[in-house]
Amino acid sequence: MVFGAATAHRAYSQPEHLWGQAQPSPAHEGDQATDSRWAEIQERGWIRVGLDPSLGSAYLYTDLERETYAGFEWDILKAIAQTLQIQVNPVVIAWSEQLAALQADEVDLILGAREPLGLDPEQFLATQPYYLSPQRLVVRDPTPKDSVPLAREEPPIEELSQLFGRKVGIVVNSTGAALLEAYNERRGNAIRLFATSNPERLFVQLQAGQLDAVLIDQPVAAMNLRQSGSRLRLAGPPLSPIPLVGVVSSQHPSLKQALDQAISTLSEDGTLQQILEKWQLWEPTVMSPASTEG
Secondary structure, three states, X not given: OOOOOOOOOOOOOOOOOOOXXXXXXXXXXXXXXXXXXXXXXXXXXXXXXXXXHHHEOOOEEEEOOOOEEEOHHHHHHHHHHHHHOOEEEEEEOOHHXXXXXXXXXXXXXXEOOOOOOOOOOOOEEEOOOOEEEEEEEEEEOOOOOOOOOOOOOOOOOOOHHHHOOOEEEEEOOOHHHHHHHHHHHHHOOOXXXXXXXXXXXXXXXXXXXXXXXXEEEHXXXXXXXXXXXXXXXXXXXXXXXXXXXXXXXXXXXXXXXXXXXXXXXXXXXXXXXXXXXXXXXXXXXXXXXXXXXX
């Protein structure tokens, strides 16, 4: 995952659970949601959600023209609230400060490019995933047909094994960087890596032919492929999907239970698929309940 210049993330192995299944909370099994937080939220009619609009247009951002928020995570949050018949009260908090705000009871929920890995189970509970975010390989479309034909055309890039000796862009400390660094360790630095903290720079260089490919989060890839005049395309299958989750306090299992049920409902009735299709993020091989591979 990547958002912002200085945010580090770790690579995930394939999630063991299937899409749509709630994740158990071992430290809190048997609680049966005995706390009152969800009842309090129902009574007041709204939920305080810590958000960081600076995550960018790939995830959640401020729509200045409409004076609201936008992005696939905002659409999912609104759908969760509608399912639970409550309103969203957004509280803008920097991503790095959100867990502390949750501990201080300044918000009920934090949501936005958050993965469960590394969360202290004594302090926090992760909801079931609302999205499995894979890494995607982005390459240029073939050279326009009016160019001089090559004596020997190379096959289009569709997999990591074709990147031997090629220059591939990654974001510093991202999941894609960890994936390719591990790949290189096993194969003697077969891929030439170019790392930057600026994802937009990678796509400019790829368009200009200074890079052969970019490996990056699918939301960021999809956003850049929507740019006018883009000659870029996705190549190969989704890689290393990472679950994105909401997070609540460990003191509020009743709220986690309600959120899990809402996410399950949105998955079962097709709403999640519709939202992800809108943002060009739906990947059946990753997110279908029948799928066991990503």
